[in-house]
């Protein structure tokens with residue numbers, strides 16, 4: 451069983467524009483649709499479609515449209531009461547595929563709801579193979595909460611994966627190695643936040659065929675206690691770094707329609723393969739296959755195994771980046 455935590459879930463409202471996004475004008479939408487969202491929710495959705503048992507833990511009150519949508523999608527979920535309905539995050543897509551996203555801050559979480567959420571995760575973590583801590587933290591949650599959770603889950607037998615950004619990510623890294631997870635899934639920007647690298651350069655050099663800088667940045671985190679770093683690089687695929695080595699996987703050519711949820715699908719693909727006992731290289735292959743399948747789908751539509759072409763992904767072993775002399 452995989453338990454995902456989404457402290458800041460959302461309804462993802464996608465608006466497909468007829469033309470280009472022009473600031474300060476009235477724009478016409480060709481179509482709109484809504485999906486249940488939030489990073490951990492997306493991971494649980496993709497895992498469920500892949501036939502891997504998953505439960506999404508999130509704040510939410512009975513009658514919240516997000517919970518109704520989760521039930522309609524057949525996603526197992528557990529909620530703790532909170533102070534209001536889930537936020538709505540807006541995705542605006544233009545006909546050429548350009549995507550603009552506006553995320554609300556989320557519902558303020560009381561100390562009581564936070565304590566309930568923490569107990570739920572720790573209790574469920576003690577019976578799970580993996581706990582996945584994903585996404586931003588809503589107002590009311592201390593920025594170092596993920597660090598606290600990772601440390602609290604140390605005594606449980608589960609593995610812990612974290613996918614977050616900005617202050618919660620930096621607060622987690624400040625408490626490495628005590629709070630170093632089994633897996634982190636930064637994108638290029640997040641890897642840059644953690645290591646001081648230039649995120650755009652990491653992606654650009656991988657796109658030109660050289661992922662070495664990403665492997666070196668990932669190695670810095672392994673040296674600080676993280677067991678595996680799955681660094682996703684958009685169209686350039688992803689790099690996996692562990693103590694044992696580093697690998698780069700590139701996706702098949704696709705027409706990207708919406709990358710929203712691509713990172714979450716990558717994480718789900720990695721975990722689904724890991725649960726089946728796959729090698730690190732094959733976990734990476736599955737991550738990139740799921741990520742690129744998601745990027746080819748509209749809005750926050752997540753891939754099912756039918757969308758995923760594992761064999762179309764190319765995996766290359768990289769010469770192992772040396773440990774940081776510092």
Ligand SMILES: Nc1ncnc2c1ncn2[C@@H]1O[C@H](COP(=O)(O)OP(=O)(O)OP(=O)(O)O)[C@@H](O)[C@H]1O
Nearest residue numbers: 637682683684685687706711712713738741742745
């Ligand atoms: N343009 C693209 N072409 C092919 N694959 C892509 C493209 N964009 C993303 N992907 C796939 O999706 C994975 C995750 O993408 P990315 O690095 O953008 O994650 P992210 O920033 O975490 O995504 P999210 O928007 O979900 O937060 C990549 O590793 C790759 O497999």
Ligand SMILES: O=P(O)(O)OC[C@@]1(O)O[C@H](CO)[C@@H](O)[C@@H]1O
Nearest residue numbers: 460487488489539553585586711
């Ligand atoms: O605001 P956060 O928590 O950082 O990200 C939330 C979000 O953008 O992440 C998912 C895609 O990864 C979407 O479903 C959701 O809207």
